[in-house]
Every structure is written in structure tokens, then in C-alpha cells.
Amino acid sequence: MTSELSLVLQVQKMDLRIAELEKEIASLPLELARIEKTLDSHKRRIEADKSGLTANVRDRKKLEGDIQTHQAKITKLKDQIMQAKTNEQLRAFQHEIEFAEGEIVKCEERTIELLSSAEPLEAAVKKAEAAFAEEKKQVDAQKDRTEARTTESKGFLLVAAEERKKAMAALTPQLVSMYERLRKKHKNGLVISEVPEGRCMGCQMMLRLQYFQQLRQATTVLCCESCSRMLFYNPPKDVAP
Numbered sequence: 001m002t003s004e005l006s007l008v009l010q011v012q013k014m015d016l017r018i019a020e021l022e023k024e025i026a027s028l029p030l031e032l033a034r035i036e037k038t039l040d041s042h043k044r045r046i047e048a049d050k051s052g053l054t055a056n057v058r059d060r061k062k063l064e065g066d067i068q069t070h071q072a073k074i075t076k077l078k079d080q081i082m083q084a085k086t087n088e089q090l091r092a093f094q095h096e097i098e099f100a101e102g103e104i105v106k107c108e109e110r111t112i113e114l115l116s117s118a119e120p121l122e123a124a125v126k127k128a129e130a131a132f133a134e135e136k137k138q139v140d141a142q143k144d145r146t147e148a149r150t151t152e153s154k155g156f157l158l159v160a161a162e163e164r165k166k167a168m169a170a171l172t173p174q175l176v177s178m179y180e181r182l183r184k185k186h187k188n189g190l191v192i193s194e195v196p197e198g199r200c201m202g203c204q205m206m207l208r209l210q211y212f213q214q215l216r217q218a219t220t221v222l223c224c225e226s227c228s229r230m231l232f233y234n235p236p237k238d239v240a241p
């Protein structure tokens with residue numbers, strides 16, 4: 001491998017590292033958003049359970065009030081019954097009292113139903129709140145870790161960019177422009193290809209024999225005639241040149 005090419009290889013190594021760091025830095029906020037979304041959905045579930053519980057308490061209070069109203073009405077009807085002048089009036093009052101008593105029974109039955117559903121609801125809310133607090137603690141810790149990781153990666157990125165700049169400065173302007181052009185063409189950033197046994201590992205095409213021979217003795221950078229990647233050939237160490 002020519003010394004020029006080993007310098008380009010250095011730049012490529014830096015660029016691959018930079019791309020990796022940039023990808024990681026970009027992915028971290030998405031990861032944070034995902035965990036926060038999960039936490040939010042759990043919070044909403046607790047709120048739904050809580051509002052169910054609030055509605056339950058409110059309904060029971062209303063039933064209590066209804067019972068009191070019916071009882072007051074019964075008391076009043078019992079007073080009125082004393083003043084009934086005819087059997088018809090008497091029956092009418094009695095009928096009203098029976099109706100109010102029936103309503104009280106219904107209210108009491110509904111209250112019992114509400115009470116029995118309130119208990120598991122209360123337990124569920126309590127449990128979910130405890131789980132949520134624990135989860136929130138973990139999420140906060142994860143957020144801290146993610147933020148620390150981002151800061152660290154940004155630091156690495158600055159270092160890598162500085163190193164790239166240095167490696168780039170050692171290249172000739174021709175090599176710089178060739179490298180940048182190839183980098184645009186090959187999106188994975190791999191612009192240098194090894195040619196073992198005469199095959200370009202970048203595009204898998206065989207080199208012309210004459211061109212391959214040329215590459216083996218090359219003192220300048222040669223490019224693949226098929227994919228344009230910069231080529232290098234290192235003969236196996238156990239074979240005499």
C-alpha cells in the first residue's frame with residue numbers, strides 16, 4: 001500500500017467513526033422520546049383509574065343525598081297520613097311511602113355495588129402509583145445516562161473531526177477531491193478497496209490482468225475501473241514477491 005493511500009485510509013477511518021457517532025447522537029433523543037412516551041401512557045392509565053374512583057365517590061355521595069331526600073319525604077308523608085280524610089287519600093299516601101321506601105332500597109343496593117367496585121379500584125390505583133413512581137425513577141436515571149452519553153459522544157465527535165482535519169491536511173488536493181467525490185458516490189463511506197487475487201472487494205469485479213499487475217507495483221493511487229474505488233494490494237506475507 002502506498003503511503004498516500006494509508007493516509008486516505010486514516011481519513012476514511014475517521015469518517016466512519018464520525019458517521020457512527022453522528023448516528024448515535026441522532027438516535028439518543030428518539031430513544032428518550034420513546035421511554036417518555038411509555039411513561040406517559042402509564043400515567044394516563046393511572047389518571048383514568050383515578051377519575052373512575054372519583055366518579056364512584058361522587059355517585060355514592062349523590063345516592064346518600066337521594067336517600068336523605070326520600071327519608072325526609074317519608075317523614076312528611078307520615079305526618080300527612082294522620083290528616084287523611086278518606087281511605088283513598090290514605091292509600092295514596094301509603095302508596096307514596098312505599099314508593100319512596102322502594103327507591104331507598106334501590107339507592108342502598110347501588111351504593112353496595114359502588115362500594116364493592118371502589119375497593120379493587122383503590123387498590124389498583126395505589127399499586128399503579130407505586131409502580132409509576134419506581135418507573136419514573138428508572139426513566140430519570142436512564143435520561144441522565146442518555147444525556148451523559150450524548151455529551152460524551154459529542155466530545156468524541158469533536159476529537160474525531162479534529163483528527164480528520166489533520167489527516168486530510170496531509171493529503172494532496174487531488175486526493176482530497178478524489179476522496180470526497182468517491183464518498184458522495186459510495187454512501188457507506190467505504191471508498192478504498194482491497195484487491196486480493198485480482199478481485200475488487202468493493203464491487204466484486206475482476207481487474208484486467210495487466211491492470212492488476214500494475215497495481216501490484218503501483219507507487220501512485222489506482223482506482224477500480226468498474227466502481228472507481230481506490231485500490232490496494234498487499235501480497236500475502238508467506239509468498240515471495
Ligand SMILES: [Zn+2]
Pocket residue numbers: 193200201202203204205224225226227228229
Ligand atoms: Zn471495484
